[in-house]
Amino acid sequence: MAKxxxxxxWLSNNLARKNTYNQRKKGLMKKAEELRTLCGVNVCTIIFSxxxxxxxxxxSQGDAFLTVNKFKELPETEQYKNVVHQEDSLRSRVKKMExxxxxxxxxxxxxxxxxxxxxxxxxxxxxxxxxxDLNYLMVLIEEKMKDVKGRIDVLPExxxxxxxxxxxxxxxxxxxxxxxxxxxxxxRQQQSWNMNVMSPNDQMGYNGNQMDAxxxxxxxxxxAFSFLP
Amino acid sequence: xxxxxxxxxxxxxxxxxxxxxxxxxxxTFSKRKHGLFKKASELCVLCGAQVVIIVFSxxxxxxxxxxxxxxxxxxxxxxxxxxxxxxxFAPQIPTVRELAKQLTELMNELEVQExxxxxxxxxxxxxxxxxxxxxxxxxxELSELMHLQGLYEELRRKVAERADKLLISExxxxxxxxxxxxxxxxxxxxxxxxxxxxxxxxxxxxFGEN
Numbered sequence: 001m002a003k004x005x006x007x008x009x010w011l012s013n014n015l016a017r018k019n020t021y022n023q024r025k026k027g028l029m030k031k032a033e034e035l036r037t038l039c040g041v042n043v044c045t046i047i048f049s050x051x052x053x054x055x056x057x058x059x060s061q062g063d064a065f066l067t068v069n070k071f072k073e074l075p076e077t078e079q080y081k082n083v084v085h086q087e088d089s090l091r092s093r094v095k096k097m098e099x100x101x102x103x104x105x106x107x108x109x110x111x112x113x114x115x116x117x118x119x120x121x122x123x124x125x126x127x128x129x130x131x132x133d134l135n136y137l138m139v140l141i142e143e144k145m146k147d148v149k150g151r152i153d154v155l156p157e158x159x160x161x162x163x164x165x166x167x168x169x170x171x172x173x174x175x176x177x178x179x180x181x182x183x184x185x186x187x188r189q190q191q192s193w194n195m196n197v198m199s200p201n202d203q204m205g206y207n208g209n210q211m212d213a214x215x216x217x218x219x220x221x222x223x224a225f226s227f228l229p
Numbered sequence: 230x231x232x233x234x235x236x237x238x239x240x241x242x243x244x245x246x247x248x249x250x251x252x253x254x255x256x257t258f259s260k261r262k263h264g265l266f267k268k269a270s271e272l273c274v275l276c277g278a279q280v281v282i283i284v285f286s287x288x289x290x291x292x293x294x295x296x297x298x299x300x301x302x303x304x305x306x307x308x309x310x311x312x313x314x315x316x317x318f319a320p321q322i323p324t325v326r327e328l329a330k331q332l333t334e335l336m337n338e339l340e341v342q343e344x345x346x347x348x349x350x351x352x353x354x355x356x357x358x359x360x361x362x363x364x365x366x367x368x369x370e371l372s373e374l375m376h377l378q379g380l381y382e383e384l385r386r387k388v389a390e391r392a393d394k395l396l397i398s399e400x401x402x403x404x405x406x407x408x409x410x411x412x413x414x415x416x417x418x419x420x421x422x423x424x425x426x427x428x429x430x431x432x433x434x435x436f437g438e439n
Contacts, residue, residue: 006271008274008329008333010276020275021276024275031261031264037245038254039254039257045282046280046282047278047280048280055312068303071283083294083295083299086296087328089266089270100339101338104346108342111353115352134388145385148366148377151367151369
């Protein structure tokens with residue numbers, strides 16, 4: 001069935017509203033019936049509208065009467081325990097939706113950053129990248145580095161980089177990344193870099209903690225979503 | 230694209246009683262009750278109707294919803310009184326109106342993000358074939374992994390460099406407009422850039438993994 005965008009607002013167009021009412025009233029009663037059939041439970045639905053003097057009732061007025069009485073016979077505490085209020089129900093839907101949006105946003109950012117990272121590794125610079133994106137990119141780089149390091153640790157111990165690695169598998173692609181630095185020079189560098197990874201703070205150009213204070217925002221604002229272009 | 234195993238999707242359910250008092254019955258009841266109430270709420274907002282629903286669970290617990298007011302509607306039903314002539318209009322309670330509006334806006338926003346996700350997914354698929362470093366790391370050899378580590382290090386340095394540059398130029402701008410304020414060494418007193426996006430420090434892409 002084609003999914004049309006639902007705008008949850010009162011329908012001002014009289015005809016649309018009337019048609020919608022009839023359609024949804026039918027649908028609501030069908031759902032009530034399915035609930036009863038599947039779970040073998042007592043259900044009643046009573047709808048008051050401006051289209052009928054009498055309410056639209058399912059299953060029947062008699063059955064609804066019985067269900068209402070069954071409800072009224074319950075002690076008051078039982079009655080009020082599970083009453084749903086429209087406000088609360090809408091509020092929880094809003095919250096759920098915000099969660100979904102956040103998840104989707106995160107996914108989108110990840111995709112963008114992966115793409116950005118590939119471009120950067122491919123030699124294109126970081127020009128025009130804003131602070132937000134730089135922060136996200138940094139997060140992604142850190143995660144990837146963790147993954148790579150984890151993977152290296154798991155592989156069988158291999159202390160010396162084999163000399164023939166330049167002609168190793170998939171040799172062709174490697175020549176076009178490397179930020180313009182020839183492969184062998186990089187490999188030599190690697191050993192010193194790897195040692196630096198062990199003790200990053202002094203050797204590298206920056207101190208991890210200081211970076212955090214400078215670049216990472218402290219407040220996680222759940223409510224304001226500024227959507228990325 | 231590697232993803233968690235997808236479930237079969239929307240299945241046609243046979244309309245017959247679920248045997249026994251088992252978990253499926255309880256779950257079905259719970260989900261469908263929720264859906265029923267949700268639809269009732271929508272009917273009220275869209276068409277200005279007034280709805281009351283009472284449901285008993287398999288364990289004989291009572292669940293109910295009444296819009297705008299449960300007791301008022303039940304009494305009206307029991308007394309046989311007709312619908313008042315004022316019916317059929319937009320929800321009177323401002324909070325409900327506001328929430329409904331907010332919900333609609335959020336739904337639109339989600340749609341926008343999902344569209345964007347589709348575009349980005351296409352780009353991702355293309356680049357995964359082009360660049361060797363985008364291959365899943367299990368497929369990389371040790372030499373490639375070490376190479377990659379170096380590349381990441383280099384990139385990290387460059388990112389830090391650029392961030393530094395941006396920070397300095399922003400501080401210079403700020404100082405230019407507020408010449409009397411002595412800048413705090415290293416740290417900004419107030420972040421100049423408004424950051425509404427999920428904050429990177431409490432942020433992890435792992436949760437976004439499909």
